[in-house]
Amino acid sequence: MGGLLEGKTILITGIITDASIAFRAAAIAQEQDATVLITGIPERLRLIDRIAKRLPKEVPPAIGLDITNEDDLNALAGKVRELAPQGLDGVLHSIAFAPRTLMGPEAKPFLEGPGPDAAKAFEISAWSYASLARAVLPVLNEGASLVGMDFDPRTAMPYYNWMGVAKAALESVNRYVAREVGEAKRARSNLVAAGPIKTLAAKAIAGTATDDAAKLNQLNEYWDGASPIGWNVDDPTAVGKSIVALLSDWLPATTGSIVYVDGGASHNTWLPESFN
Numbered sequence: 511m512g513g514l515l516e517g518k519t520i521l522i523t524g525i526i527t528d529a530s531i532a533f534r535a536a537a538i539a540q541e542q543d544a545t546v547l548i549t550g551i552p553e554r555l556r557l558i559d560r561i562a563k564r565l566p567k568e569v570p571p572a573i574g575l576d577i578t579n580e581d582d583l584n585a586l587a588g589k590v591r592e593l594a595p596q597g598l599d600g601v602l603h604s605i606a607f608a609p610r611t612l613m614g615p616e617a618k619p620f621l622e623g624p625g626p627d628a629a630k631a632f633e634i635s636a637w638s639y640a641s642l643a644r645a646v647l648p649v650l651n652e653g654a655s656l657v658g659m660d661f662d663p664r665t666a667m668p669y670y671n672w673m674g675v676a677k678a679a680l681e682s683v684n685r686y687v688a689r690e691v692g693e694a695k696r697a698r699s700n701l702v703a704a705g706p707i708k709t710l711a712a713k714a715i716a717g718t719a720t721d722d723a724a725k726l727n728q729l730n731e732y733w734d735g736a737s738p739i740g741w742n743v744d745d746p747t748a749v750g751k752s753i754v755a756l757l758s759d760w761l762p763a764t765t766g767s768i769v770y771v772d773g774g775a776s777h778n779t780w781l782p783e784s785f786n
């Protein structure tokens with residue numbers, strides 16, 4: 511029997527290291543027999559092509575795509591067509607960014623987050639899901655599947671601040687994208703709400719540079735404790751597999767939706783051991 515994605519061509523955005531969620535998704539998609547194309551931020555294409563050599567199968571050179579650059583967005587469908595005249599059956603949006611004032615060691619308190627910086631976080635982390643959908647629409651095959659990456663924003667949490675607001679916006683953007691790609695191509699659009707995974711982006715969630723590792727460990731401990739089945743920040747396999755499941759034909763009636771891949775931690779109240 512062939513893999514889950516046999517015969518499908520998938521465009522994967524968001525690889526920057528081999529710890530990127532997008533890297534794991536690309537690897538599992540290839541193991542499931544997909545043909546994979548990748549994009550990367552234009553200023554890091556050589557690095558991204560080097561990282562991509564670690565995938566199980568060869569991929570064409572990464573297509574340069576700064577998700578905020580209209581020229582890149584307008585050129586995307588043509589570049590995909592050159593590499594894959596058969597069109598796309600799936601697309602992964604695995605992109606997020608917030609300026610230093612909003613996340614990381616120099617971040618200001620939530621109330622002092624500058625408006626233009628919050629707008630930048632919104633542009634790259636939420637609006638861009640719609641702009642990617644628009645850019646790929648001409649090369650999207652009937653019944654294709656779009657997937658974006660979420661971090662459950664239903665409650666406020668330390669450090670995540672304006673990125674949490676951007677993720678809440680992304681959830682709404684996803685529902686509107688689902689309407690239009692559904693109508694245009696009977697395509698589906700869904701988000702995977704992942705638990706914390708140790709990537710470049712996650713370091714920003716953890717806060718200050720000096721105690722990054724300790725904070726990530728604390729977050730992991732919390733998540734692992736809150737999850738009825740356990741959680742491991744070092745293993746993005748469950749997230750990658752779930753992305754591939756959504757890209758496959760096995761969730762054919764799910765769209766505009768969110769699949770929680772966080773060990774169930776967001777659906778469980780955690781209290782310290784001493785409470786038991």
Ligand SMILES: NC(=O)c1ccc[n+]([C@@H]2O[C@H](COP(=O)([O-])OP(=O)(O)OC[C@H]3O[C@@H](n4cnc5c(N)ncnc54)[C@H](O)[C@@H]3O)[C@@H](O)[C@H]2O)c1
Nearest residue numbers: 524525526530531576577605606659661706707709710711
């Ligand atoms: N790591 C986690 O704990 C976690 C949890 C839930 C959701 N997510 C989400 O998963 C997605 C991928 O993040 P990751 O954790 O793999 O981190 P990562 O740092 O490996 O990936 C983030 C990607 O965003 C790309 N990017 C940033 N600005 C861009 C721009 N202007 N144009 C194009 N690409 C741009 C970066 O190049 C990078 O490849 C993000 O949406 C993130 O919010 C991450």
